[in-house]
Amino acid sequence: xxxxxxIAEMTVDALLLLGIGFGVGWLSGLxxxxxxxxxxxxxxxxxxxxxxxxxxxxxxxxxxSVSGLIAQWRRGNVDPRVGVVLLCGGLxxxxxxxxxxxxxxxxxxxxxxVALFYVVVLxxxxxxxxxxSVRAIIRRRRGTAQKAREHTWLHGLPFKMxxxxxxxxxxxxxxxxxxxxxxxxxxxxxxxxxxxxVPAMIYLLGIPTAVVIGTSLFQVVFVSANVTLLQAxxxxxxxxxxxxxxxxxxxxxxxxxxxxxQKLRGEETRVLLGLLVLGVAAALLIDLVRVPxxxxxxxxxx
Amino acid sequence: xxxxxxxxxxxxxPGLAAAQALEAPQVPDTAxxxxxxxxxxxxxxxTTGFTGASILVFGAAERPLGGETGDDVLVAVRGPRxxxxxxxxxxxxxxxxNGPSARFRDIPGFYAIAGTRPVWELLPEEDRQRGMxxxxxxxxxxxxxxxxxxxxxxxxxxxxDGRWQEHAVPVEVNGGRLFHTRIPLPATVPTGDYLxxxxxxxxxxxxxxxxxxxRVERVGTAASIATVARDAPLLxxxxxxxxxxxxxxxxSVVFRRG
Numbered sequence: 159x160x161x162x163x164x165i166a167e168m169t170v171d172a173l174l175l176l177g178i179g180f181g182v183g184w185l186s187g188l189x190x191x192x193x194x195x196x197x198x199x200x201x202x203x204x205x206x207x208x209x210x211x212x213x214x215x216x217x218x219x220x221x222x223s224v225s226g227l228i229a230q231w232r233r234g235n236v237d238p239r240v241g242v243v244l245l246c247g248g249l250x251x252x253x254x255x256x257x258x259x260x261x262x263x264x265x266x267x268x269x270x271x272v273a274l275f276y277v278v279v280l281x282x283x284x285x286x287x288x289x290x291s292v293r294a295i296i297r298r299r300r301g302t303a304q305k306a307r308e309h310t311w312l313h314g315l316p317f318k319m320x321x322x323x324x325x326x327x328x329x330x331x332x333x334x335x336x337x338x339x340x341x342x343x344x345x346x347x348x349x350x351x352x353x354x355x356v357p358a359m360i361y362l363l364g365i366p367t368a369v370v371i372g373t374s375l376f377q378v379v380f381v382s383a384n385v386t387l388l389q390a391x392x393x394x395x396x397x398x399x400x401x402x403x404x405x406x407x408x409x410x411x412x413x414x415x416x417x418x419x420q421k422l423r424g425e426e427t428r429v430l431l432g433l434l435v436l437g438v439a440a441a442l443l444i445d446l447v448r449v450p451x452x453x454x455x456x457x458x459x460x
Numbered sequence: 461x462x463x464x465x466x467x468x469x470x471x472x473x474p475g476l477a478a479a480q481a482l483e484a485p486q487v488p489d490t491a492x493x494x495x496x497x498x499x500x501x502x503x504x505x506x507t508t509g510f511t512g513a514s515i516l517v518f519g520a521a522e523r524p525l526g527g528e529t530g531d532d533v534l535v536a537v538r539g540p541r542x543x544x545x546x547x548x549x550x551x552x553x554x555x556x557x558n559g560p561s562a563r564f565r566d567i568p569g570f571y572a573i574a575g576t577r578p579v580w581e582l583l584p585e586e587d588r589q590r591g592m593x594x595x596x597x598x599x600x601x602x603x604x605x606x607x608x609x610x611x612x613x614x615x616x617x618x619x620x621d622g623r624w625q626e627h628a629v630p631v632e633v634n635g636g637r638l639f640h641t642r643i644p645l646p647a648t649v650p651t652g653d654y655l656x657x658x659x660x661x662x663x664x665x666x667x668x669x670x671x672x673x674x675r676v677e678r679v680g681t682a683a684s685i686a687t688v689a690r691d692a693p694l695l696x697x698x699x700x701x702x703x704x705x706x707x708x709x710x711x712s713v714v715f716r717r718g
Contacts, residue, residue: 221708390697409711
Protein backbone atom coordinates (compact mmCIF):
# COMPACT_ATOMS: atom_id res chain seq x y z
CA UNK A 159 0.00 0.00 0.00
CA UNK A 160 1.62 3.20 -1.19
CA UNK A 161 1.26 6.40 0.78
CA UNK A 162 2.24 9.95 -0.19
CA UNK A 163 4.27 11.84 2.41
CA UNK A 164 3.22 15.49 2.05
CA ILE A 165 6.37 17.09 3.51
CA ALA A 166 8.93 14.65 2.12
CA GLU A 167 7.00 14.98 -1.19
CA MET A 168 7.48 11.34 -2.05
CA THR A 169 5.58 8.08 -2.12
CA VAL A 170 6.59 5.22 0.16
CA ASP A 171 5.18 1.81 0.96
CA ALA A 172 3.09 2.25 4.13
CA LEU A 173 3.71 -1.38 5.12
CA LEU A 174 7.46 -0.80 4.97
CA LEU A 175 7.12 2.16 7.35
CA LEU A 176 4.84 0.20 9.69
CA GLY A 177 7.36 -2.65 9.60
CA ILE A 178 10.30 -0.36 10.39
CA GLY A 179 8.26 1.19 13.19
CA PHE A 180 7.39 -2.24 14.57
CA GLY A 181 10.96 -3.55 14.35
CA VAL A 182 12.48 -0.51 15.99
CA GLY A 183 9.70 -0.46 18.59
CA TRP A 184 10.30 -4.12 19.34
CA LEU A 185 14.03 -3.55 19.84
CA SER A 186 13.40 -0.47 21.96
CA GLY A 187 10.97 -2.40 24.15
CA LEU A 188 13.47 -5.23 24.41
CA UNK A 189 16.36 -3.00 25.42
CA UNK A 190 14.38 -0.27 27.17
CA UNK A 191 15.68 2.55 24.96
CA UNK A 192 13.87 4.97 22.67
CA UNK A 193 15.17 3.52 19.43
CA UNK A 194 15.49 6.88 17.66
CA UNK A 195 19.15 6.09 16.91
CA UNK A 196 18.00 3.13 14.79
CA UNK A 197 14.98 4.80 13.26
CA UNK A 198 16.57 7.86 11.68
CA UNK A 199 19.38 5.96 9.88
CA UNK A 200 16.85 3.39 8.60
CA UNK A 201 14.66 6.16 7.22
CA UNK A 202 17.64 7.74 5.47
CA UNK A 203 18.54 4.30 4.12
CA UNK A 204 15.14 3.87 2.44
CA UNK A 205 15.51 7.25 0.76
CA UNK A 206 13.72 9.70 3.06
CA UNK A 207 15.60 13.03 2.88
CA UNK A 208 17.83 13.48 5.96
CA UNK A 209 16.07 16.64 7.25
CA UNK A 210 12.67 14.91 7.15
CA UNK A 211 14.08 11.72 8.71
CA UNK A 212 15.66 13.67 11.59
CA UNK A 213 12.66 15.92 12.30
CA UNK A 214 10.07 13.16 12.03
CA UNK A 215 12.32 10.87 14.08
CA UNK A 216 12.27 13.41 16.91
CA UNK A 217 8.49 13.68 16.58
CA UNK A 218 8.16 9.88 16.73
CA UNK A 219 10.43 9.70 19.78
CA UNK A 220 8.10 12.12 21.56
CA UNK A 221 5.10 9.91 20.87
CA UNK A 222 6.93 6.73 21.82
CA SER A 223 8.15 8.15 25.17
CA VAL A 224 4.97 9.83 26.44
CA SER A 225 3.30 6.73 27.86
CA GLY A 226 6.55 5.69 29.56
CA LEU A 227 6.86 9.07 31.22
CA ILE A 228 3.24 8.93 32.45
CA ALA A 229 3.79 5.46 33.92
CA GLN A 230 7.07 6.45 35.61
CA TRP A 231 5.57 9.69 36.97
CA ARG A 232 2.67 7.76 38.55
CA ARG A 233 5.10 5.41 40.25
CA GLY A 234 7.01 8.44 41.58
CA ASN A 235 10.17 7.56 39.63
CA VAL A 236 10.77 11.08 38.31
CA ASP A 237 12.94 13.58 40.15
CA PRO A 238 11.30 16.81 38.93
CA ARG A 239 14.11 19.08 40.19
CA VAL A 240 16.81 17.16 38.31
CA GLY A 241 14.42 16.95 35.37
CA VAL A 242 13.83 20.70 35.21
CA VAL A 243 17.55 21.56 35.51
CA LEU A 244 18.39 18.99 32.82
CA LEU A 245 15.60 20.37 30.68
CA CYS A 246 16.94 23.94 30.92
CA GLY A 247 20.13 22.69 29.32
CA GLY A 248 18.18 20.47 26.94
CA LEU A 249 15.98 23.25 25.60
CA UNK A 250 19.00 25.52 25.04
CA UNK A 251 20.88 22.65 23.41
CA UNK A 252 18.06 21.75 21.05
CA UNK A 253 17.61 25.42 20.15
CA UNK A 254 21.30 25.67 19.19
CA UNK A 255 21.14 22.27 17.50
CA UNK A 256 18.30 23.32 15.20
CA UNK A 257 20.18 26.55 14.28
CA UNK A 258 23.22 24.42 13.44
CA UNK A 259 20.98 22.10 11.43
CA UNK A 260 19.44 24.98 9.46
CA UNK A 261 22.89 26.40 8.72
CA UNK A 262 24.16 23.01 7.54
CA UNK A 263 21.12 22.70 5.31
CA UNK A 264 21.89 26.03 3.65
CA UNK A 265 25.44 24.79 3.05
CA UNK A 266 24.13 21.54 1.56
CA UNK A 267 25.96 19.44 4.14
CA UNK A 268 23.09 18.08 6.25
CA UNK A 269 23.45 14.50 5.00
CA UNK A 270 27.15 14.47 5.78
CA UNK A 271 26.75 16.08 9.20
CA VAL A 272 23.96 13.70 10.25
CA ALA A 273 25.99 10.68 9.13
CA LEU A 274 29.18 11.91 10.85
CA PHE A 275 27.31 12.62 14.09
CA TYR A 276 25.89 9.12 13.99
CA VAL A 277 29.21 7.44 13.27
CA VAL A 278 31.07 9.31 16.02
CA VAL A 279 28.37 9.21 18.71
CA LEU A 280 27.14 5.68 18.08
CA UNK A 281 30.68 4.36 17.65
CA UNK A 282 31.78 5.82 20.98
CA UNK A 283 28.65 4.90 22.91
CA UNK A 284 28.56 1.40 21.42
CA UNK A 285 32.15 0.71 22.42
CA UNK A 286 31.62 2.06 25.94
CA UNK A 287 28.49 -0.04 26.34
CA UNK A 288 30.16 -3.24 25.22
CA UNK A 289 33.23 -2.61 27.38
CA UNK A 290 31.21 -1.69 30.44
CA SER A 291 28.88 -4.66 30.26
CA VAL A 292 31.64 -7.17 29.46
CA ARG A 293 33.46 -5.88 32.56
CA ALA A 294 30.28 -6.26 34.59
CA ILE A 295 29.84 -9.84 33.40
CA ILE A 296 33.45 -10.67 34.30
CA ARG A 297 33.03 -9.02 37.71
CA ARG A 298 29.90 -11.02 38.36
CA ARG A 299 31.61 -14.30 37.45
CA ARG A 300 34.52 -13.49 39.75
CA GLY A 301 32.10 -12.35 42.43
CA THR A 302 33.78 -9.00 43.17
CA ALA A 303 31.57 -6.11 44.22
CA GLN A 304 31.28 -2.81 42.37
CA LYS A 305 32.93 0.19 43.96
CA ALA A 306 30.75 2.68 45.79
CA ARG A 307 30.02 6.17 44.43
CA GLU A 308 33.20 8.19 44.33
CA HIS A 309 33.85 11.84 44.97
CA THR A 310 35.21 13.41 41.80
CA TRP A 311 36.16 16.90 40.64
CA LEU A 312 32.50 17.34 39.70
CA HIS A 313 31.68 17.75 43.35
CA GLY A 314 33.96 20.75 43.65
CA LEU A 315 32.05 22.96 41.19
CA PRO A 316 30.03 26.01 42.34
CA PHE A 317 26.22 26.65 42.14
CA LYS A 318 25.38 23.64 44.24
CA MET A 319 21.79 22.58 44.56
CA UNK A 320 20.05 20.05 46.73
CA UNK A 321 18.10 17.34 44.89
CA UNK A 322 16.11 15.68 47.66
CA UNK A 323 14.57 12.84 45.73
CA UNK A 324 17.94 11.76 44.32
CA UNK A 325 19.62 12.47 47.68
CA UNK A 326 22.26 14.54 45.91
CA UNK A 327 23.97 17.84 46.65
CA UNK A 328 25.81 18.73 43.46
CA UNK A 329 26.57 21.69 41.21
CA UNK A 330 23.97 22.46 38.51
CA UNK A 331 26.77 23.03 35.92
CA UNK A 332 27.35 19.37 34.97
CA UNK A 333 23.57 18.71 34.98
CA UNK A 334 22.89 21.61 32.60
CA UNK A 335 25.86 20.61 30.42
CA UNK A 336 24.62 17.02 30.12
CA UNK A 337 21.15 18.32 29.23
CA UNK A 338 22.64 20.74 26.69
CA UNK A 339 24.74 18.09 24.89
CA UNK A 340 21.81 15.70 24.65
CA UNK A 341 19.68 18.59 23.35
CA UNK A 342 22.14 19.32 20.53
CA UNK A 343 22.37 15.64 19.58
CA UNK A 344 18.61 15.35 19.73
CA UNK A 345 18.18 18.19 17.24
CA UNK A 346 20.87 17.04 14.79
CA UNK A 347 20.26 13.29 14.98
CA UNK A 348 16.52 13.13 15.61
CA UNK A 349 16.95 10.93 18.68
CA UNK A 350 15.67 11.22 22.22
CA UNK A 351 19.15 10.53 23.48
CA UNK A 352 18.11 8.14 26.26
CA UNK A 353 20.90 5.72 25.41
CA UNK A 354 23.47 8.42 26.22
CA UNK A 355 21.53 10.25 28.89
CA VAL A 356 21.00 7.22 31.12
CA PRO A 357 24.71 6.29 31.44
CA ALA A 358 25.65 9.97 31.83
CA MET A 359 23.16 10.35 34.67
CA ILE A 360 24.32 7.20 36.42
CA TYR A 361 28.09 7.44 36.03
CA LEU A 362 28.66 11.20 35.68
CA LEU A 363 26.01 12.72 37.95
CA GLY A 364 25.54 9.79 40.31
CA ILE A 365 21.75 9.83 40.16
CA PRO A 366 20.18 6.73 41.80
CA THR A 367 19.06 4.11 39.28
CA ALA A 368 15.51 4.12 40.64
CA VAL A 369 14.78 7.60 39.24
CA VAL A 370 17.13 7.54 36.22
CA ILE A 371 14.70 6.07 33.68
CA GLY A 372 11.77 8.28 34.70
CA THR A 373 13.86 11.46 34.86
CA SER A 374 15.56 10.78 31.54
CA LEU A 375 12.14 10.22 29.94
CA PHE A 376 11.10 13.61 31.36
CA GLN A 377 13.99 15.24 29.51
CA VAL A 378 13.47 13.16 26.33
CA VAL A 379 9.76 14.01 26.02
CA PHE A 380 10.17 17.76 26.42
CA VAL A 381 13.35 18.07 24.38
CA SER A 382 11.92 16.06 21.48
CA ALA A 383 8.78 18.23 21.67
CA ASN A 384 11.01 21.29 21.41
CA VAL A 385 12.95 19.80 18.49
CA THR A 386 9.67 18.98 16.73
CA LEU A 387 8.43 22.52 17.18
CA LEU A 388 11.67 24.17 16.04
CA GLN A 389 12.19 21.82 13.09
CA ALA A 390 8.61 22.44 11.93
CA UNK A 391 8.99 26.17 12.38
CA UNK A 392 12.49 26.87 11.11
CA UNK A 393 13.30 24.02 8.75
CA UNK A 394 9.79 22.86 7.79
CA UNK A 395 10.69 19.19 7.69
CA UNK A 396 8.38 17.40 10.14
CA UNK A 397 6.21 14.93 8.22
CA UNK A 398 3.25 14.05 10.41
CA UNK A 399 2.07 11.25 8.09
CA UNK A 400 5.50 9.60 8.41
CA UNK A 401 5.47 10.11 12.20
CA UNK A 402 2.03 8.55 12.61
CA UNK A 403 2.87 5.47 10.54
CA UNK A 404 6.10 4.91 12.49
CA UNK A 405 4.27 5.40 15.79
CA UNK A 406 1.52 2.97 14.87
CA UNK A 407 4.09 0.24 14.24
CA UNK A 408 6.31 1.39 17.10
CA UNK A 409 3.89 1.28 20.03
CA UNK A 410 2.72 -2.20 19.01
CA UNK A 411 6.29 -3.47 18.67
CA UNK A 412 7.42 -1.95 21.95
CA UNK A 413 4.89 -3.99 23.95
CA UNK A 414 6.09 -7.27 22.45
CA UNK A 415 9.72 -6.29 22.93
CA UNK A 416 9.18 -5.34 26.55
CA UNK A 417 7.55 -8.70 27.28
CA UNK A 418 10.59 -10.48 25.80
CA UNK A 419 13.09 -8.16 27.47
CA GLN A 420 12.07 -9.31 30.94
CA LYS A 421 13.54 -12.73 30.19
CA LEU A 422 16.98 -11.31 29.34
CA ARG A 423 19.67 -10.47 31.90
CA GLY A 424 20.83 -6.85 32.26
CA GLU A 425 24.47 -7.19 31.21
CA GLU A 426 23.81 -9.58 28.35
CA THR A 427 21.13 -7.20 27.05
CA ARG A 428 23.56 -4.32 27.17
CA VAL A 429 26.22 -6.25 25.22
CA LEU A 430 23.64 -6.94 22.51
CA LEU A 431 22.50 -3.33 22.50
CA GLY A 432 26.11 -2.14 22.31
CA LEU A 433 26.78 -4.44 19.34
CA LEU A 434 23.62 -3.19 17.62
CA VAL A 435 24.69 0.42 18.12
CA LEU A 436 28.16 -0.40 16.73
CA GLY A 437 26.55 -2.13 13.74
CA VAL A 438 24.52 0.96 12.84
CA ALA A 439 27.64 3.14 13.16
CA ALA A 440 29.61 0.76 10.90
CA ALA A 441 26.86 0.71 8.25
CA LEU A 442 26.82 4.51 8.13
CA LEU A 443 30.61 4.68 8.02
CA ILE A 444 30.71 2.30 5.06
CA ASP A 445 28.14 4.49 3.32
CA LEU A 446 30.36 7.53 3.85
CA VAL A 447 33.60 6.06 2.53
CA ARG A 448 32.18 3.99 -0.33
CA VAL A 449 32.49 5.52 -3.80
CA PRO A 450 28.96 6.82 -4.50
CA UNK A 451 26.98 5.29 -7.36
CA UNK A 452 26.17 8.77 -8.66
CA UNK A 453 28.77 11.50 -8.41
CA UNK A 454 26.11 14.17 -8.87
CA UNK A 455 22.97 14.76 -6.83
CA UNK A 456 20.11 17.15 -7.40
CA UNK A 457 18.06 18.79 -4.70
CA UNK A 458 15.76 21.72 -4.05
CA UNK A 459 17.36 25.09 -3.45
CA UNK A 460 17.45 25.56 0.33
CA UNK B 461 -17.02 15.91 -39.95
CA UNK B 462 -16.70 16.99 -36.35
CA UNK B 463 -19.30 14.50 -35.19
CA UNK B 464 -17.54 11.74 -37.09
CA UNK B 465 -14.25 12.53 -35.38
CA UNK B 466 -15.84 12.42 -31.98
CA UNK B 467 -17.48 9.11 -32.80
CA UNK B 468 -14.23 7.64 -34.10
CA UNK B 469 -12.40 8.77 -31.00
CA UNK B 470 -14.92 7.05 -28.81
CA UNK B 471 -14.76 3.85 -30.82
CA UNK B 472 -10.99 3.68 -31.06
CA UNK B 473 -10.15 4.71 -27.56
CA PRO B 474 -12.65 2.97 -25.34
CA GLY B 475 -10.69 3.92 -22.23
CA LEU B 476 -11.65 7.50 -22.89
CA ALA B 477 -15.31 6.88 -22.34
CA ALA B 478 -14.54 6.06 -18.75
CA ALA B 479 -12.09 8.91 -18.31
CA GLN B 480 -13.43 11.93 -16.57
CA ALA B 481 -14.27 15.15 -18.36
CA LEU B 482 -13.87 14.30 -22.00
CA GLU B 483 -12.98 17.60 -23.58
CA ALA B 484 -14.76 18.37 -26.83
CA PRO B 485 -12.17 18.88 -29.57
CA GLN B 486 -12.07 22.48 -30.63
CA VAL B 487 -12.10 23.08 -34.35
CA PRO B 488 -10.88 26.48 -35.56
CA ASP B 489 -13.44 28.31 -37.63
CA THR B 490 -11.13 28.90 -40.60
CA ALA B 491 -10.63 26.31 -43.29
CA UNK B 492 -6.83 26.27 -42.81
CA UNK B 493 -4.98 23.10 -41.73
CA UNK B 494 -7.06 21.94 -38.83
CA UNK B 495 -5.97 20.27 -35.68
CA UNK B 496 -8.28 19.32 -32.88
CA UNK B 497 -6.74 18.18 -29.62
CA UNK B 498 -8.01 17.26 -26.20
CA UNK B 499 -6.70 15.99 -22.92
CA UNK B 500 -8.14 13.27 -20.71
CA UNK B 501 -8.18 15.48 -17.64
CA UNK B 502 -7.55 19.12 -16.83
CA UNK B 503 -6.72 18.35 -13.22
CA UNK B 504 -4.31 15.75 -11.84
CA UNK B 505 -4.99 15.26 -8.15
CA UNK B 506 -2.11 14.38 -5.86
CA THR B 507 -3.83 12.54 -3.03
CA THR B 508 -2.37 10.76 0.01
CA GLY B 509 -2.25 7.57 -2.07
CA PHE B 510 -0.65 9.20 -5.14
CA THR B 511 1.84 6.97 -6.98
CA GLY B 512 2.03 8.88 -10.24
CA ALA B 513 -0.48 9.26 -13.03
CA SER B 514 -0.62 9.67 -16.76
CA ILE B 515 -2.44 12.08 -19.02
CA LEU B 516 -3.86 11.11 -22.38
CA VAL B 517 -3.42 13.75 -25.08
CA PHE B 518 -5.44 12.95 -28.16
CA GLY B 519 -6.91 14.57 -31.22
CA ALA B 520 -7.43 14.50 -34.91
CA ALA B 521 -6.09 16.21 -38.01
CA GLU B 522 -7.76 16.80 -41.34
CA ARG B 523 -5.05 15.27 -43.49
CA PRO B 524 -3.52 11.81 -43.01
CA LEU B 525 -0.93 11.55 -40.27
CA GLY B 526 2.32 9.62 -40.07
CA GLY B 527 4.11 7.56 -42.66
CA GLU B 528 6.50 9.02 -45.22
CA THR B 529 4.16 11.59 -46.69
CA GLY B 530 1.69 12.37 -43.94
CA ASP B 531 1.68 15.20 -41.43
CA ASP B 532 3.34 14.82 -38.05
CA VAL B 533 2.21 15.64 -34.53
CA LEU B 534 4.34 16.88 -31.63
CA VAL B 535 3.14 17.07 -28.03
CA ALA B 536 5.09 19.14 -25.48
CA VAL B 537 4.16 19.30 -21.80
CA ARG B 538 5.77 21.99 -19.63
CA GLY B 539 5.43 22.16 -15.86
CA PRO B 540 5.90 25.03 -13.40
CA ARG B 541 9.37 26.53 -13.20
CA UNK B 542 11.50 25.67 -10.20
CA UNK B 543 14.94 26.41 -8.79
CA UNK B 544 17.30 23.48 -8.34
CA UNK B 545 20.82 22.83 -7.15
CA UNK B 546 23.19 20.20 -8.55
CA UNK B 547 26.01 19.09 -6.28
CA UNK B 548 29.06 17.06 -7.07
CA UNK B 549 30.38 14.63 -4.52
CA UNK B 550 34.10 14.88 -3.78
CA UNK B 551 36.36 12.78 -1.62
CA UNK B 552 37.83 14.54 1.40
CA UNK B 553 39.97 12.50 3.81
CA UNK B 554 38.41 9.30 2.54
CA UNK B 555 34.85 10.52 3.05
CA UNK B 556 32.53 11.47 0.19
CA UNK B 557 30.95 14.86 0.80
CA ASN B 558 28.95 17.35 -1.26
CA GLY B 559 31.48 19.53 -3.00
CA PRO B 560 31.02 22.24 -5.65
CA SER B 561 27.49 23.05 -6.70
CA ALA B 562 25.68 24.76 -9.56
CA ARG B 563 22.37 26.52 -9.01
CA PHE B 564 19.77 26.54 -11.74
CA ARG B 565 17.31 29.23 -10.72
CA ASP B 566 14.61 28.88 -13.33
CA ILE B 567 14.13 25.52 -15.01
CA PRO B 568 10.97 23.57 -15.81
CA GLY B 569 9.96 21.26 -12.98
CA PHE B 570 8.44 18.97 -15.58
CA TYR B 571 9.10 18.72 -19.30
CA ALA B 572 8.01 16.08 -21.77
CA ILE B 573 8.10 15.99 -25.53
CA ALA B 574 6.60 13.25 -27.68
CA GLY B 575 6.01 13.01 -31.39
CA THR B 576 5.09 10.76 -34.27
CA ARG B 577 8.75 11.20 -35.17
CA PRO B 578 11.69 12.70 -33.20
CA VAL B 579 11.45 16.48 -33.11
CA TRP B 580 14.93 16.98 -34.64
CA GLU B 581 13.78 15.15 -37.79
CA LEU B 582 10.67 17.28 -38.08
CA LEU B 583 11.71 20.89 -37.60
CA PRO B 584 14.68 23.04 -38.62
CA GLU B 585 17.12 23.81 -35.82
CA GLU B 586 16.19 27.48 -35.38
CA ASP B 587 12.46 26.71 -35.13
CA ARG B 588 13.20 24.04 -32.59
CA GLN B 589 15.32 26.40 -30.50
CA ARG B 590 12.72 29.16 -30.70
CA GLY B 591 9.87 26.86 -29.68
CA MET B 592 12.02 25.18 -27.01
CA UNK B 593 11.23 21.76 -28.41
CA UNK B 594 13.63 19.14 -27.11
CA UNK B 595 15.62 18.91 -23.89
CA UNK B 596 18.75 20.41 -25.48
CA UNK B 597 16.83 23.63 -26.19
CA UNK B 598 16.01 24.30 -22.52
CA UNK B 599 17.74 27.34 -21.12
CA UNK B 600 19.85 25.81 -18.37
CA UNK B 601 22.16 28.55 -17.20
CA UNK B 602 23.73 27.89 -13.81
CA UNK B 603 25.15 30.21 -11.22
CA UNK B 604 28.05 28.93 -9.17
CA UNK B 605 30.22 26.29 -10.80
CA UNK B 606 29.95 26.66 -14.59
CA UNK B 607 31.43 23.31 -15.47
CA UNK B 608 29.25 21.80 -18.26
CA UNK B 609 29.27 18.48 -16.37
CA UNK B 610 26.62 19.93 -14.02
CA UNK B 611 24.26 20.61 -16.91
CA UNK B 612 24.82 17.09 -18.24
CA UNK B 613 24.20 15.59 -14.79
CA UNK B 614 21.02 17.63 -14.42
CA UNK B 615 19.71 16.34 -17.75
CA UNK B 616 20.60 12.78 -16.87
CA UNK B 617 19.15 12.80 -13.33
CA UNK B 618 15.93 14.58 -14.31
CA UNK B 619 15.36 12.06 -17.10
CA UNK B 620 16.15 9.16 -14.77
CA ASP B 621 13.39 10.16 -12.34
CA GLY B 622 10.90 10.81 -15.15
CA ARG B 623 10.43 14.53 -14.57
CA TRP B 624 12.01 15.29 -17.92
CA GLN B 625 11.19 13.11 -20.91
CA GLU B 626 12.28 13.27 -24.51
CA HIS B 627 10.44 10.84 -26.77
CA ALA B 628 10.02 8.47 -23.86
CA VAL B 629 6.57 7.60 -25.25
CA PRO B 630 5.45 7.75 -28.89
CA VAL B 631 2.51 9.60 -30.40
CA GLU B 632 0.44 6.84 -31.98
CA VAL B 633 -1.75 7.22 -35.02
CA ASN B 634 -4.99 5.33 -35.49
CA GLY B 635 -7.20 5.32 -38.54
CA GLY B 636 -4.92 7.65 -40.42
CA ARG B 637 -6.11 10.90 -38.83
CA LEU B 638 -6.47 10.24 -35.12
CA PHE B 639 -3.55 10.49 -32.76
CA HIS B 640 -3.01 9.91 -29.08
CA THR B 641 -0.17 9.72 -26.56
CA ARG B 642 -0.08 8.88 -22.90
CA ILE B 643 2.41 11.04 -20.99
CA PRO B 644 3.40 9.49 -17.63
CA LEU B 645 3.66 11.76 -14.60
CA PRO B 646 5.93 10.31 -11.88
CA ALA B 647 5.03 10.36 -8.17
CA THR B 648 7.47 13.25 -7.71
CA VAL B 649 5.67 15.41 -10.30
CA PRO B 650 5.73 19.07 -9.19
CA THR B 651 2.41 20.74 -8.42
CA GLY B 652 1.25 23.80 -10.33
CA ASP B 653 0.09 24.93 -13.74
CA TYR B 654 1.11 23.02 -16.85
CA LEU B 655 0.85 23.84 -20.54
CA UNK B 656 0.27 21.11 -23.11
CA UNK B 657 1.22 22.17 -26.62
CA UNK B 658 0.03 20.13 -29.58
CA UNK B 659 1.71 21.00 -32.88
CA UNK B 660 0.86 19.84 -36.39
CA UNK B 661 3.96 19.74 -38.58
CA UNK B 662 3.95 19.65 -42.38
CA UNK B 663 7.02 20.02 -44.60
CA UNK B 664 9.24 21.13 -41.71
CA UNK B 665 6.85 23.86 -40.63
CA UNK B 666 4.36 24.14 -37.78
CA UNK B 667 1.05 24.59 -39.58
CA UNK B 668 -1.34 24.37 -36.66
CA UNK B 669 -1.02 24.60 -32.93
CA UNK B 670 -3.22 24.18 -29.93
CA UNK B 671 -2.41 24.87 -26.28
CA UNK B 672 -4.24 23.14 -23.46
CA UNK B 673 -4.07 23.85 -19.75
CA UNK B 674 -3.41 21.26 -17.11
CA ARG B 675 -3.16 21.62 -13.37
CA VAL B 676 -1.43 19.30 -10.92
CA GLU B 677 -2.79 19.90 -7.46
CA ARG B 678 -2.41 18.40 -4.03
CA VAL B 679 -5.85 17.54 -2.71
CA GLY B 680 -7.34 16.05 0.44
CA THR B 681 -5.32 15.42 3.57
CA ALA B 682 -1.94 15.71 1.82
CA ALA B 683 -2.87 19.18 0.55
CA SER B 684 -4.11 20.45 3.89
CA ILE B 685 -1.03 19.14 5.71
CA ALA B 686 1.37 20.74 3.26
CA THR B 687 -0.57 24.03 3.31
CA VAL B 688 -0.69 24.26 7.11
CA ALA B 689 3.00 23.29 7.38
CA ARG B 690 3.95 26.06 4.96
CA ASP B 691 1.59 28.84 6.00
CA ALA B 692 1.42 28.28 9.76
CA PRO B 693 4.59 26.36 10.69
CA LEU B 694 4.34 27.20 14.39
CA LEU B 695 0.76 25.94 14.60
CA UNK B 696 1.75 22.87 12.58
CA UNK B 697 4.60 22.14 14.99
CA UNK B 698 2.26 22.34 17.99
CA UNK B 699 -0.20 20.09 16.15
CA UNK B 700 2.54 17.50 15.46
CA UNK B 701 3.51 17.49 19.16
CA UNK B 702 -0.08 16.98 20.33
CA UNK B 703 -0.89 14.35 17.69
CA UNK B 704 2.25 12.32 18.39
CA UNK B 705 1.74 12.51 22.17
CA UNK B 706 -1.91 11.48 21.97
CA UNK B 707 -1.21 8.71 19.44
CA UNK B 708 1.69 7.35 21.51
CA UNK B 709 -0.37 7.35 24.70
CA UNK B 710 -3.46 5.83 23.03
CA UNK B 711 -1.35 3.20 21.30
CA SER B 712 0.24 2.06 24.53
CA VAL B 713 -3.21 1.73 26.11
CA VAL B 714 -4.54 -0.28 23.16
CA PHE B 715 -1.53 -2.57 22.82
CA ARG B 716 -0.86 -3.06 26.52
CA ARG B 717 -0.53 -6.73 27.25
CA GLY B 718 -1.68 -8.34 30.44
